[in-house]
Amino acid sequence: MTQVPFGDMKAHYQQFKSDIDTAVSRVLASGHYILGPELDKFEKDFAKFVGVNYAVGCSCGTEAIYLALAAMGVGPGDEVITVAHTAVPTINAISMTGATPVFADIDPVTYVMDVNSAESKITEKTKAFVPVHLYGQMVNMEPLMKLSLKHRIPVMEDIAQATGSLFKGAMAGTIGEYGAFSFYPSKNLGAFGDGGMVVTNSKENYELLLKLRNMGQSQRYHHDIVGINSRLDEIQAAILGAQLPYVNQWNTRRREIAKRYNEGLKGLVTTPQEASYGAHVYHLYVIQTENRDEMQKYLSDKGIQCLIHYPIPGHLQKAYTFLGYKKGDLPVTEHAANHILSLPMYPELTNEQVDHVIAAIRDYCKEKNTASVATPMSAQVAGR
Ligand SMILES: Cc1ncc(COP(=O)(O)O)c(C=O)c1O
Known part of the structure; x- marks a missing residue:
């Protein structure tokens, strides 16, 4: 595998x-x-x-x-x-x-x-x-x-x-x-x-x-x-x-990998968007999806390690309870924390490995009979 x-x-x-x-x-x-x-x-x-x-x-x-x-x-x-x-x-x-x-x-x-x-x-x-x-x-x-x-x-x-x-x-x-x-x-x-x-x-x-x-x-x-x-x-x-x-060359490779993921995952998950004002260097490649935890487990069973950056936002961390925030105070942050998943992303990743991740996500969506796209909050949030 x-x-x-x-x-x-x-x-x-x-x-x-x-x-x-x-x-x-x-x-x-x-x-x-x-x-x-x-x-x-x-x-x-x-x-x-x-x-x-x-x-x-x-x-x-x-x-x-x-x-x-x-x-x-x-x-x-x-x-x-x-x-x-x-x-x-x-x-x-x-x-x-x-x-x-x-x-x-x-x-x-x-x-x-x-x-x-x-x-x-x-x-x-x-x-x-x-x-x-x-x-x-x-x-x-x-x-x-x-x-x-x-x-x-x-x-x-x-x-x-x-x-x-x-x-x-x-x-x-x-x-x-x-x-x-x-x-x-x-x-x-x-x-x-x-x-x-x-x-x-x-x-x-x-x-x-x-x-x-x-x-x-x-x-x-x-x-x-x-x-x-x-x-x-x-x-x-x-x-x-x-x-x-080598940093610029590595960043270029990160951008190439992101492009490959973006093309392969179109319509299946919410892929990252590069803002029109800047150049993204993809330290992490973060998708959004419904049933995030289930997808993470499915990928893990196929030998693909994904992480969540970050599952608990700072305002809900135990160490920061003294600040007095509660659930619901930062709705966009909290929505992201519940839906994001970071796929493998580093310059040494081969195209074959990237394609393997894409195929596994496609299989997951097929098996679940769903395009697993999470609703990004953009439609729900005023002022963008
Ligand atoms: C956004 C951000 N800020 C600060 C840090 C802290 O950096 P370090 O781990 O080198 O202390 C990190 C890394 O963990 C980070 O990702």
Whole structure:
């Protein structure tokens, strides 16, 4: 039986083994493992790739968001507007500052922040917007930046899932005051461990971030401010640097796979829509379907591993009950959580594997005697 795992890091390593082994050996032999030349070079190369002036490597995406918010001065008593339809670390990072996460609903078609909903959540305590470019697709940044300017509320882009995606030709990370990336292994650019990066165009922000990620130090043993230890180590920086030249090529392959899925699944399920304003880089390929759980089990029995991103939205997580949200507060988010299914999506996926997934979904629909299309909420939601 053809197996289609959700991800295949071993295949990824085998393909780039010599580049990665060379990078790791170089660092091991250098004797320099923290804050050295590899990080320096990778930060410069990554800033150039994104099209910003500065990049600051850190331990993971969660801390990248935290560091950017801390640099903005976000803290206890403040509110930060984001979405509940995200990986929970987005929300954790806001909580780590002591601020209160406030959830906007999402757009029913793109699954990212509905800017009208975000506007309705602004109060005098709002200190930042954290739009999440989920699944590889950017938030509609034009109306969001208008809101930001009008209310003087800065924007911190969560780009953990969207390295290389575009908004009207501008790369994710170049529009907000800060951008935060994750290099979790399965991301569009992934480390072989944890890693993250904050980008910014401002020298002042950059200098502050350098201190914040290194225990508040301006120089050794001189701690000007309270910071944390959040550094991207030399081995991960070297591995990431070796892979950076391939990111656009991998994103192109992700887009090819998405096109193949879109064509094969037409009429069977709700396929993802690419917004007219941007280029989707398909960190995840997410469909909507009725009987989602049943379809997931059917596919699993056929050797196809699918996951749900995310089954429980942030506002309904136990950890966040103290925020006081209840079921029904974010209808589009909750509808998505009940209907979405992520199909395997990574550059190493072969066309045969993609076709196997498509055939299995077609068989499922035939057996159930149904085109399994979920009703997207677009028809039901006003204001789109
Ligand atoms: C949208 C989003 N934000 C933040 C994070 C946190 O990144 P990390 O796992 O590197 O801390 C992730 C990854 O899990 C993510 O997908």
